[in-house]
Every structure is written in C-alpha cells, then in structure tokens.
Amino acid sequence: MSAYRTGDPLDRRRFLTAAALHGATVVGATALGAVDADAAFAAPMRPLDPAVAESAFAEGRITAINDDVLAVAGSYGDHSRVRVTGATSVWKARATTAADIETGDGLYARGVPLPDGTLAADAVWVNIVNLHATIRGIEKTRLHLAHGRHEIVGNLMAETTSAAYGTASPTADLSGLTIGQSAQVLGAWRPSDGSVDLVRVAVAPGAGRRR
Amino acid sequence: MSALARDLAPLVLAGVLGTAGAGKLFGRGTARQAPRTALARLLRDGGRAALALRVLGAVELLLAAALLAGPVTPLPGGAVAGGVAAGAAAALLGAGFLGYLLYARAAAPDGTSCGCTARHDTPVTWRAFVRAAAVLVGGVAAALAQQPWWTAAGRRPAAALCLVLAAAAALTALSADPDRRWRMPLRRLRLRITGHPLAATGARTEAPLAATGARAAVPLAASVELLERSRAWQSVSRVVRSALLDHWDDGGWRILQFAGVYGGGGPAARPVLVLFAVDAGASLETVREPAVRVSVIDADSGAPVLATA
Structure with a gap:
C-alpha cells in the first residue's frame, strides 16, 4: 500500500485508477437519486440504511474559518458550524478541496449533526447558484444574462462549462446558444465582482438549431 | 432653428x-x-x-x-x-x-x-x-x-x-x-455578421471524432449523469456519502471518486473511498447500457472492501 500512503497526488491517482479498474463491472441503466450539484437543490436525501442518521443541512455566508470548522451565518438569522473533513466533497464550480473555501463565500452543506453541535459535512457546495435567466449577449469568454431586472455576467470556463439542449446530455458545444433564449443556469457566484462562473447552461429543446 | x-x-x-x-x-x-x-x-x-x-x-x-x-x-x-x-x-x-x-x-x-x-x-x-x-x-x-x-x-x-x-x-x-428595442437586435446582427463567438466549442467536440475515429471525451457533467443513472450507482449508493470528490481521465477511462461509509452506522463503520470507472467518451446520448466499474476501498489502508452493502 505504499503508493496509497504516498503524498504524491499522481502516485495516489495511479493507485486509485488501478483499484477502480479492478473493480466489479456493473452493466445496466436505471434512474436513481443524484449527488451532483443539482442535488444541492433537490429534496433532502433519505438514507436507505436505517443505522445512518438522517442528513442535515446548513446554508448561509461563511463568517469565519477556524481550521476545519466553518462558521456560517444563515439567511434567516440562524448560525451553524460546519466541519469539513478529508472525506467531505467540496464543489466550487468544480470538484476542489477545502483550501479553496474563503470567508465571505456562500455555502450549502449536507452532513451529519455531531454531539458537539457542528455539522460533519459530507458535501459542501460553495457559492452555488441555480437561476432562470435570459441570454442577452454572447462573447468569447462570457455570456450576458438577465435574471429578472438584474444583469449578470456569466464567465465561460474552458473544459468546465457545458450546455444542455433540451433533454440531451450535456455537451461542451456552446455554439447552439442564441441571444434571446431562456436558460436555466447552474454555476458558482463570485462574491468579488458579482459575476457567475458558468457550469451548465440548459436551454429549451431544439433551440440550439437556430443561429 | x-x-x-x-x-x-x-x-x-x-x-x-x-x-x-x-x-x-x-x-x-x-x-x-x-x-x-x-x-x-x-x-x-x-x-x-x-x-x-x-x-x-x-x-x-x-x-x-x-x-x-x-x-x-x-x-x-x-x-x-x-x-x-x-x-x-x-x-x-x-x-x-x-x-x-x-x-x-x-x-x-x-x-x-x-x-x-x-x-x-x-x-x-x-x-x-x-x-x-x-x-x-x-x-x-x-x-x-x-x-x-x-x-x-x-x-x-x-x-x-x-x-x-x-x-x-x-x-x-x-x-x-x-x-428589448435595439440592444438585443444589434447584438444579434453582430453575431450574424461576425459569426458565433462560441462556434469553436462545437468544432472542438467534433474534430477528434473525425481525426482519430475514437470518441472524444465528454464533459464531466455528462459522465456524472451517466453514472447516476447506472446500476453500478444503485448497487453502492447506500455506501456513498459525499458528492464528487475528485476525477481524472486515464487511458480512455474517467475515474470518479466519492467518499463513503461502509458497514452501517455502528462501531464497525469504516470510512471508504468509492471509485467508479466509466468510458470517458460515453454519455446517455451514445450508450444505452453503460459498463461501469465499481471499487470500494478502505480510506485508511487502501485495502479493497467488498461492495455488498
């Protein structure tokens, strides 16, 4: 297990790749619950295993970071403390690590309440936004979006931003987006300038055919 | 005047x-x-x-x-x-x-x-x-x-x-x-004249197909969507606790790593890593029955754990 123990992330990945490819192959398709960024907005996940405590949630702005505990001021005046561990997944426009979390960020966390009052986070989504908008302008590096009366700049991220046309699978091909389209936008808000790093732009079916 | x-x-x-x-x-x-x-x-x-x-x-x-x-x-x-x-x-x-x-x-x-x-x-x-x-x-x-x-x-x-x-x-x-009256029509007109600024993203997804005959890697979101609708996900979903922790491509495979707990909620519970390997070029568009490899390994020792949960 020396490769697993090593601190070199490439060695570790190599080891994990070998482990993954030696795993059992399961073929078949079925519709099940999701744990991706969409799940942050879904109904609370009920564990199948009765021994596992039901998931708890926390949301709000991070007011302080003390080692691995995030102090969170909730939107409704409540306060919570969220503990991030090595097993916690951190999403900030992409899968990342706790080092990317900053004071002032918005947070949505799912986890298990501990006796000391903290929430041991299983998953943390940082600055996640999911909004309905209209595409008002298209440039090489960004989209101009209108959400209600608010103008929002959406930053396109190479290798990350995907488009979903109707019910089709997400694609890296953004050439089907047109001005005037309504879009469901999933992304990460940037507190510094109020823009949104776009992760997925979902538009109506067939809309991508027009130019 | x-x-x-x-x-x-x-x-x-x-x-x-x-x-x-x-x-x-x-x-x-x-x-x-x-x-x-x-x-x-x-x-x-x-x-x-x-x-x-x-x-x-x-x-x-x-x-x-x-x-x-x-x-x-x-x-x-x-x-x-x-x-x-x-x-x-x-x-x-x-x-x-x-x-x-x-x-x-x-x-x-x-x-x-x-x-x-x-x-x-x-x-x-x-x-x-x-x-x-x-x-x-x-x-x-x-x-x-x-x-x-x-x-x-x-x-x-x-x-x-x-x-x-x-x-x-x-x-x-x-x-x-x-x-509504003139800024959007002007922008539309500019796109019509200068071409779609994001047309290159369409070429990027199609070019490798024609050049090598191999399937180009799909966006991560498409792989995650494929995984979440797979039987492999069903078989270990009760073990998985986190959202996506890490991911990387290796030799045509896309490895997706999650954290989980194995062995119930009692003292026997152990932190585990759940690893999935999917075809990096497969999405719900191209594959009806995806073959997904699943591994559950102990988070501390790296020893494989049987995924019979």
Missing part, C-alpha cells in the same frame, strides 16, 4: 402623447400592469389605478388631437388660443408626471413600475424623468408657438423633416426598454 423647433413642438408632442395615450387606453397590458405601478400604491387599489391609467390615456389622446388640430381662434397678438391651451395642458401634464415620478421614487426606491407607457414592467429610471421633462418643455414650447405647425413645416420642409426625425430618434432612445 429654435423658432422652427418651437413651432413644430405641437406635432412632436402630439406624437409622444398619442402613442403613450393609446397604449394606456387600449393596451391589453394596462389592467395587468396597474397593480404593480406606484400609482396603485398612491390610490391604494390596483383596480382604481387601472381606471386612472385609462382616463389618463384618454386625456393624453385628447391633448394629442388638440395639439395636431392647432389654432382654433387667432388672437390679436398672433398667438393661437387652441394651441396655447393644449400646450399649457401638456406642460401641466409633464409637471404632474415629474411630481408622480418623484413620489414613485420615494415610495418604492427600487423596483416599482412607473406605468409610464403601460407596456413593459419597467422601473422608474432616469429615462422616465427625462421623458416627463421633455413633455413639460414640449408643452411650454407648444404654448409659445407663433404659427400652426403645418405652416412652419411648409416654409422649411427639409429642416422640419430633419428636426422631427431627430426628435423621434431621441424619444425612441428614451423609450422604456432600450434592451
């Missing part, structure tokens, strides 16, 4: 009041918009606000007609009584608009519609103030007009045409929703 502008003011003002009045009086949106305007707050009732907007529309139309009709009785001084009355009324209306806008701004600093054109749900902006001021100034100018607008236009037709066109352009620019 200023004398011409003064004499043509009734025509331009009639155009402005006529359009706004017709919109308020006959527009289907008036009843829908009224409860959201600051007027509804002033009158404390959306229905009354709608009625008031329609009455105001009728008044604006009447004023427009009076301004167009021009003088009724020439006065000894040369001024024209009908025009003076209509111009003064329009100036009063403009002053009233300004007062109303100030009230709307104070009553609802952000967001309340002004109901100015009764078409779009537009908040009170500097444009609304400039429009109201234009009505006030136009009304004063119309009241001061020395001759009917058609006489003035007949004497200097080219200058009159230029002046009216310029006024129309300025008033269009001041219209409630410039984005």
Whole structure:
C-alpha cells in the first residue's frame, strides 16, 4: 500500500485508477437519486440504511474559518458550524478541496449533526447558484444574462462549462446558444465582482438549431 | 432653428402623447400592469389605478388631437388660443408626471413600475424623468408657438423633416426598454455578421471524432449523469456519502471518486473511498447500457472492501 500512503497526488491517482479498474463491472441503466450539484437543490436525501442518521443541512455566508470548522451565518438569522473533513466533497464550480473555501463565500452543506453541535459535512457546495435567466449577449469568454431586472455576467470556463439542449446530455458545444433564449443556469457566484462562473447552461429543446 | 423647433413642438408632442395615450387606453397590458405601478400604491387599489391609467390615456389622446388640430381662434397678438391651451395642458401634464415620478421614487426606491407607457414592467429610471421633462418643455414650447405647425413645416420642409426625425430618434432612445428595442437586435446582427463567438466549442467536440475515429471525451457533467443513472450507482449508493470528490481521465477511462461509509452506522463503520470507472467518451446520448466499474476501498489502508452493502 505504499503508493496509497504516498503524498504524491499522481502516485495516489495511479493507485486509485488501478483499484477502480479492478473493480466489479456493473452493466445496466436505471434512474436513481443524484449527488451532483443539482442535488444541492433537490429534496433532502433519505438514507436507505436505517443505522445512518438522517442528513442535515446548513446554508448561509461563511463568517469565519477556524481550521476545519466553518462558521456560517444563515439567511434567516440562524448560525451553524460546519466541519469539513478529508472525506467531505467540496464543489466550487468544480470538484476542489477545502483550501479553496474563503470567508465571505456562500455555502450549502449536507452532513451529519455531531454531539458537539457542528455539522460533519459530507458535501459542501460553495457559492452555488441555480437561476432562470435570459441570454442577452454572447462573447468569447462570457455570456450576458438577465435574471429578472438584474444583469449578470456569466464567465465561460474552458473544459468546465457545458450546455444542455433540451433533454440531451450535456455537451461542451456552446455554439447552439442564441441571444434571446431562456436558460436555466447552474454555476458558482463570485462574491468579488458579482459575476457567475458558468457550469451548465440548459436551454429549451431544439433551440440550439437556430443561429 | 429654435423658432422652427418651437413651432413644430405641437406635432412632436402630439406624437409622444398619442402613442403613450393609446397604449394606456387600449393596451391589453394596462389592467395587468396597474397593480404593480406606484400609482396603485398612491390610490391604494390596483383596480382604481387601472381606471386612472385609462382616463389618463384618454386625456393624453385628447391633448394629442388638440395639439395636431392647432389654432382654433387667432388672437390679436398672433398667438393661437387652441394651441396655447393644449400646450399649457401638456406642460401641466409633464409637471404632474415629474411630481408622480418623484413620489414613485420615494415610495418604492427600487423596483416599482412607473406605468409610464403601460407596456413593459419597467422601473422608474432616469429615462422616465427625462421623458416627463421633455413633455413639460414640449408643452411650454407648444404654448409659445407663433404659427400652426403645418405652416412652419411648409416654409422649411427639409429642416422640419430633419428636426422631427431627430426628435423621434431621441424619444425612441428614451423609450422604456432600450434592451428589448435595439440592444438585443444589434447584438444579434453582430453575431450574424461576425459569426458565433462560441462556434469553436462545437468544432472542438467534433474534430477528434473525425481525426482519430475514437470518441472524444465528454464533459464531466455528462459522465456524472451517466453514472447516476447506472446500476453500478444503485448497487453502492447506500455506501456513498459525499458528492464528487475528485476525477481524472486515464487511458480512455474517467475515474470518479466519492467518499463513503461502509458497514452501517455502528462501531464497525469504516470510512471508504468509492471509485467508479466509466468510458470517458460515453454519455446517455451514445450508450444505452453503460459498463461501469465499481471499487470500494478502505480510506485508511487502501485495502479493497467488498461492495455488498
């Protein structure tokens, strides 16, 4: 297990790749619950295993970071403390690590309440936004979006931003987006300038055919 | 030129009041918009606000007609009584608009519609103030007009045409929703001329297909979607606790790493890593029955754990 123990992330990945490819192959398709960024907005996940405590949630702005505990001021005046561990997944426009979390960020966390009052986070989504908008302008590096009366700049991220046309699978091909389209936008808000790093732009079916 | 502008003011003002009045009086949106305007707050009732907007529309139309009709009785001084009355009324209306806008701004600093054109749900902006001021100034100018607008236009037709066109352009620019009217069409036109700025993203996804015959890697979101609808996910979903922790591509495979707990909630529970390997080029579009490899390994030792949960 020396490769697993090593601190070199490439060695570790190599080891994990070998482990993954030696795993059992399961073929078949079925519709099940999701744990991706969409799940942050879904109904609370009920564990199948009765021994596992039901998931708890926390949301709000991070007011302080003390080692691995995030102090969170909730939107409704409540306060919570969220503990991030090595097993916690951190999403900030992409899968990342706790080092990317900053004071002032918005947070949505799912986890298990501990006796000391903290929430041991299983998953943390940082600055996640999911909004309905209209595409008002298209440039090489960004989209101009209108959400209600608010103008929002959406930053396109190479290798990350995907488009979903109707019910089709997400694609890296953004050439089907047109001005005037309504879009469901999933992304990460940037507190510094109020823009949104776009992760997925979902538009109506067939809309991508027009130019 | 200023004398011409003064004499043509009734025509331009009639155009402005006529359009706004017709919109308020006959527009289907008036009843829908009224409860959201600051007027509804002033009158404390959306229905009354709608009625008031329609009455105001009728008044604006009447004023427009009076301004167009021009003088009724020439006065000894040369001024024209009908025009003076209509111009003064329009100036009063403009002053009233300004007062109303100030009230709307104070009553609802952000967001309340002004109901100015009764078409779009537009908040009170500097444009609304400039429009109201234009009505006030136009009304004063119309009241001061020395001759009917058609006489003035007949004497200097080219200058009159230029002046009216310029006024129309300025008033269009001041219209409630410039984005809808001209910014978006202009952007669309630019895209049509210069091409789609993101066309390269389409070429990027298709090029490797043609070049190598191999499938290009799909976006991560497509792989996660494929995984979450797979039987492999079903078989270990009760072990998985986190969202996606890490991912990387290796030799055509895409490895997706999650954290989980194995062995129930008791003291025997162990932290584990759940690893999935999926075809990096597969998505729900291309594969009906995805083959997904699953591994559960102990998070501390790296030893494989049987995924029989």
